[in-house]
Amino acid sequence: xxxxxxxxxxxxxxxxxxxxxxxxxxxxxxxxxxxxxxxxxxxxxxxxxxxxxxxxxxxxxxxxxxxxxxxxxxxxxxxxxxxxxxxxxxxxxxxxxxxxxxxxxxxxxxxxxxxxxxxxxxxxxxxxxxxxxxxxxxxxxxxxxxxxxxxxxxxxxxxxxx
Numbered sequence: 659x660x661x662x663x664x665x666x667x668x669x670x671x672x673x674x675x676x677x678x679x680x681x682x683x684x685x686x687x688x689x690x691x692x693x694x695x696x697x698x699x700x701x702x703x704x705x706x707x708x709x710x711x712x713x714x715x716x717x718x719x720x721x722x723x724x725x726x727x728x729x730x731x732x733x734x735x736x737x738x739x740x741x742x743x744x745x746x747x748x749x750x751x752x753x754x755x756x757x758x759x760x761x762x763x764x765x766x767x768x769x770x771x772x773x774x775x776x777x778x779x780x781x782x783x784x785x786x787x788x789x790x791x792x793x794x795x796x797x798x799x800x801x802x803x804x805x806x807x808x809x810x811x812x813x814x815x816x817x818x819x820x
Contacts, residue, residue, distance in 0.1 A: 667693055669700040677704050682713045688750075691766040698780030702802065710801040711782070716747045718767045720791040734794065747794055773798050786811065 664671060666685060680701045689697055701711050724734060724744045733741040739751060746752050750763040768776070770787045773796055777785045782800035789796055 666697045666700060669704055672704045674703055675706045675709075678706060678709050680705060680709070680711045682711065684715055686713055687715050687764040687767055688761065689765055694766060694776050695780055698776060698782075702781050705802055707802055710799055711777075713773070713777075713796075713798045713800070715768055715773070715796050716764070717769065717789050717791065717794050717796040718748075719769045719789065720794045721747045723791075768796060770796055770798075 662669075662672060666682070667689065682701065686694060686697060698711075705711065721734075721744050724730070724732070730744050733743055734747065735742050740753060742751070748764060748767065751759075754762040770789050774785050774787050777798060777800040780800075782802060783804040784801040785798065786800075787796060787798040
């Protein structure tokens with residue numbers, strides 16, 4: 659029972675400056691790299707002035723370590739959807755795609771540095787990120803307002819602890 663159905667690229671059915679937060683979990687990698695700024699600007703637009711965005715996505719840096727070790731097709735971890743290997747993390751969950759869920763395909767990816775860069779380019783004034791290599795994840799928090807570094811760091815810690 660989602661509150662909103664639609665595309666991240668077009669949130670025109672969502673009011674400007676309305677939401678306190680947007681949580682984007684493993685979705686940004688499902689758009690092409692040239693569409694990422696469009697999506698982030700839509701997230702930015704719907705957030706109120708003190709609003710913040712939390713994004714989580716695969717971490718190309720930690721996934722690349724497995725590739726360099728020639729473990730492209732080896733199981734990296736078990737998920738509720740079954741075994742996950744670097745191919746799944748890079749290009750989308752193979753089994754789901756094979757079953758016809760082509761929307762599961764990944765069309766781009768990020769390292770912490772590139773994710774921070776696209777968030778800044780989309781207009782967010784405060785950005786912070788963390789790599790979680792044991793889960794092959796990146797987490798980022800971005801806020802519309804410029805916040806003092808210590809205050810923002812504490813804010814980010816609270817968000818990521820929940």
